[in-house]
Amino acid sequence: MRISTLTMYEQSLNSLNRQQGDFLKTGLQISSGRRVVNPSDDPQAASLAVGVAQAKAVDQQFANARVSARNSLSQEESVLSSSADFIVRARTLLVQAGNGTLADADRNAIAQELNGIYQGLLGQANSQDGSGRYLFGGHQDGTPPFVQDADGRVGYVGDDGVKAQQVDSARLMPSVDNGRAIFASAEDADLFGALKDTIDVLNTPVADEAGRENLRTVLASSGKALDKGFDNVLAVRASVGARLNELDVLDVVGSNRMLNYEQVLSDRLDLDYNKAISEYTLRQVGLQAAQKTFVEVQKLSLFDRL
Template sequence: MRISTITMYEQSLNSLNRQQGEFLKIGQHISSGRRVVNPSDDPQAAALAVGIDQAKAVDQQYANARVSARNSLSQEESVLNSTSDFIVRARTLLVQAGNDTLGDVDRQAIGLELQGIYEGLLGQANSADGNGRFMFGGFQDDTPPFVQGADGKVSYVGDSGVKGQQVDSARLMPSVDNGQAIFKSADDADLFATLENLIGTLATPVASEADKANLQSVLATAGKALGKSFDNVLAVRASVGARLNELDVLDVVGGNRMLNYEQVLSDRLDLDYNKAISDYTLRQVGLQAAQKAFVDVQKLSLFNQL
């Protein structure tokens, strides 16, 4: 069987192209540091990489949610700290107001300071987040949750909803409590109503034994209500602290999971440089041989023999 010059030429050219393609492919792997550059390099590993990338994207969303939840909880914690301080000061003033040696003017002065505490608490209760949304109105976050009516009394107009963040695959975390949970005690007393009644009583002159008895009764009732409100705020603060600690734990778990993803990707996709350089050298030799063979085939034409 005779082999024509053109057949030899085509075979030599195909070999040259194949060797050149393999040489360039290895060079691409070395430059990228990856064993799998195109899906055809290892379809199974490429499919695994797609799945892991999707899992990493989901985990990143959880991480972003944890940042958002931490910001909200930290802001709530700040409000709770201020609220606690206000209540502690109010309880101190309450004890002072019960002193029998005080006159009407003294009690009125205490009432004025309690009025400032009252307004400070109202401001805290209507705190807004960085986006201008009111924090403690539940899902009704576009208007102040605590409003003061024409009679001067404060009422809660938010709802009982609790906003949450999906901070991990199996954890929907409450990221901020509503105003009812914070500013009402266990027996459903409104903190503001307690202060309103107390301030009004201190502004009223004590002219008789009946007035004194009424004052002491109001002070006792207010003392109990403030104590319950304080305990309630402490309970919410403890819950917020626990959630912040949980976020720290979830951050560690999420970070370890990300490291595992990276390790799996590295094991399956990263290049073995020693083997790659060895293959690169061999392909380079093969390409040089194919180039020489191609040149030699070109010289076989009969016209070159004339």
């Protein structure tokens, strides 16, 4: 078989390029810490990495949703706590107002404090989040959900929708309750109506037995409404607390899932440094040998053998 000088040169050059490519590939693996630098290095592992990356991205969206839900629920919990304090104080004042020895001026003073509680509750019911959206209007979060009419009575103008966040693959969690469920139920547990009735009757002079009977009737009715309202606020608050606890659990589950993803990627993609360094040394020796051979071939001519 005839072997030309050009053929010998090409073979030597191909060997040099191959050795150099293998050497550079091993160097890239060491510098990156990854066994799979390019998809062609291990198509199956590269495909798995794409799938895991997509799963991680979805889980990160769930994690972000849990942060958003926790912020909303924490703010709602704070509002419910303040509202419960307002109701407790109002209930105490109603008991005081029922004292038959009080004069009209005394009842007027109680009415003024109750009016402060009334306005305070209204402010809590119209709380906004950090983006300026109203918390308790359902899906109507661009305007205050509770408004006062010309007589000073508060009405709910939001809707009955409940905002929710997809906090995990199988969990759509209500992230905030609407205002009707908290402050303005359809029953006689309406807090604002009870407080307004009480304020009005305490500001009305009691001149006779009919006036005293009306005072007792309103105070009794309002007391029951405040008790129901208080129980309702506590029930919603317990639900909020349960959801916050659930978010903590889901955070742990999500973190463990992320760790599993990282372990899978590490097992399939990460580099065995000891093996890689050994191979790097061998590749370096092979490259040096190929370079030396190529230099010798460049000097060689078949005419030198004739």
